[in-house]
Amino acid sequence: MYDWLIVGAGFAGSVLAERLATERNERVLLIDRRNHIGGNAYDRYDDDGLLIHQYGPHIFHTNSKQIFDHLSRFTEWRFYEHRVLAEVDGMQVPIPINLDTVNKLYGLNLTSEQLQDWFAQRAEKIGEIRTSEDVVVSTVGRELYEKFFRGYTRKQWGLDPSELDKSVTSRVPTRTNRDDRYFTDEFQFMPRYGYTRMFEKMVSHPNIHVMTQTDYGDVKNVVPHRRVIYTGPIDEYFNYQFGKLPYRSLRFEHVTLDKPWHQSVGVVNYPQTQDYTRVTEYKHLTGQEHAKTALTYEYPSAEGDPYYPIPKPENQELFKKYERLALATPDVWFVGRLATYRYYNMDQIVGQALATFRRINEALPVGADTSSVKVMSGSTALLS
Structure with a gap:
């Protein structure tokens, strides 16, 4: 019998798994339908030994010392200030403008x-x-x-x-000075050994059992558990009974070049030309020294994994229908970008997960019966 079944091993699920296992000494089954942990922040070494981000660039930045200190338990950091150029009218210029x-x-x-x-x-x-x-x-x-x-x-x-x-x-400011940093947050760092290493340390507690390539539907009626934390698409949880929530997806083309560098900054955007939106060169982000360099070309798509909730009023109205169902579902906590149909940065997801843990701790004494206890992290009033 597990105390918690957590669906999704990205930031929301992994942060909560670690807190529940460490602070409450509860048993957690953490599952993910992909073959790895880390969610969209998953990084890996390619065949040439270059560290790449499987799902496009993930740059950590935050103004919250609490969030930075929490993640510092699981990684050392490499200072990195992200810079982006946009190719416009045949020249590359800083963005934000x-x-x-x-x-x-x-x-x-x-x-x-x-x-x-x-x-x-x-x-x-x-x-x-x-x-x-x-x-x-x-x-x-x-x-x-x-x-x-x-x-x-x-x-x-x-x-x-x-x-x-x-x-x-x-989300993209306009500046009148020469500051060419993409972000201006107080804390701008990359995990020194990559995101995957950070996640591995985060979920290494003996109370946490990790199962990848595992769908929620495969285990929900098979593995005994008391409560659920769900970080997947909220419409999928409720079998799309009001229809599918629209998302924008991405297709990634990973390329290794036999030269040390390709571009002068980590990311170059292409607002006027090309089918892809941007090109990322990871050695800028990771600081890795290597004779070759790895790039990712990003192609937006209407089909594929859900990445970006589409911010239109009618989509929010549809989400509200699912949110009402979620609030009425006992013993299930909905956390994260897909479960709350909002675009969050990584630090915001960590903050939401930590706030959810605090509310669970307040509402649910260790070993207590969960009936009638309900917390939904996506409700505006509950966000930290």
């Missing part, structure tokens, strides 16, 4: 103060900011929107920015 981006693109020599005025002259007045298009054109104008955002967003989401919630492009 900054002072150097505009000066190089237009052959100007503006100062930061002048760039503020330059943006203001081009920004369109929008009454209510609702869509991703509204966010950009109201900040930097339509020309930069067309160059940097419209084509990239159409490839990434299969939709025009005017059809997507404002949250999509709000």
Whole structure:
């Protein structure tokens, strides 16, 4: 008899498995339908010995010392500040858009103060900011929107920015200084020996039994367990009874080149050309020294594993139907991106998992009966 059956061995499931095993001394069965742990953050060594991210680049960054300190129990870190270039009009320029981006693109020599005025002259007045298009054109104008955002967003989401919630492009700031870092968080690091090593240490507790290549449906009625933590797609848990929640997927092409370097930064975006959205070169991220270099080309897709919940109002309405079912389901906790149909960064998932553990601890004394106890991490009021 397991105290917990945890479905999904990514950040949400693995963090909770470790906390329940360590702090509550409870027995956990942690399963994943893939043949590995680590979820989308899984990394591995290719045939040439290069460390690559199987599901595209995962860059750890956070402003939370609590989250950083928690993960530091399971890994040493390598300092890394992520930089991205966008290939626009035949040249590679920094993204997010900054002072150097505009000066190089237009052959100007503006100062930061002048760039503020330059943006203001081009920004369109929008009454209510609702869509991703509204966010950009109201900040930097339509020309930069067309160059940097419209084509990239159409490839990434299969939709025009005017059809997507404002949250999509709000994630990418616009700067008037020369800061070319993609993120500005206080803590910007990569696990020194990779994410998979970190996950392996996280779930190495003797109270945790890990089973990969295992589907929830294969074990839920076979393996005795008291409670469930579910981090998979919430619509799948309820057999799609209201219909499928829309997701955007990705296809990855991994390539090894017989030369030490291919590009000057970790990621180059392609908003105007190519079928792929971006190219990642992992040695920038990992610091690995090697005579060869490994790249990943990302091709967005309508089919495949669910990666990105599509932020449209009608999709949120559909999710709310499933959320109501989840809140009424005893002894099951829904945690993570797929279970709460929201895009989270890795640190946010860790924070959500730690907050869920605290609420479980408060609501459920060790050894207590779980009947009538319900916590859903996806509810806005419960998020940390």
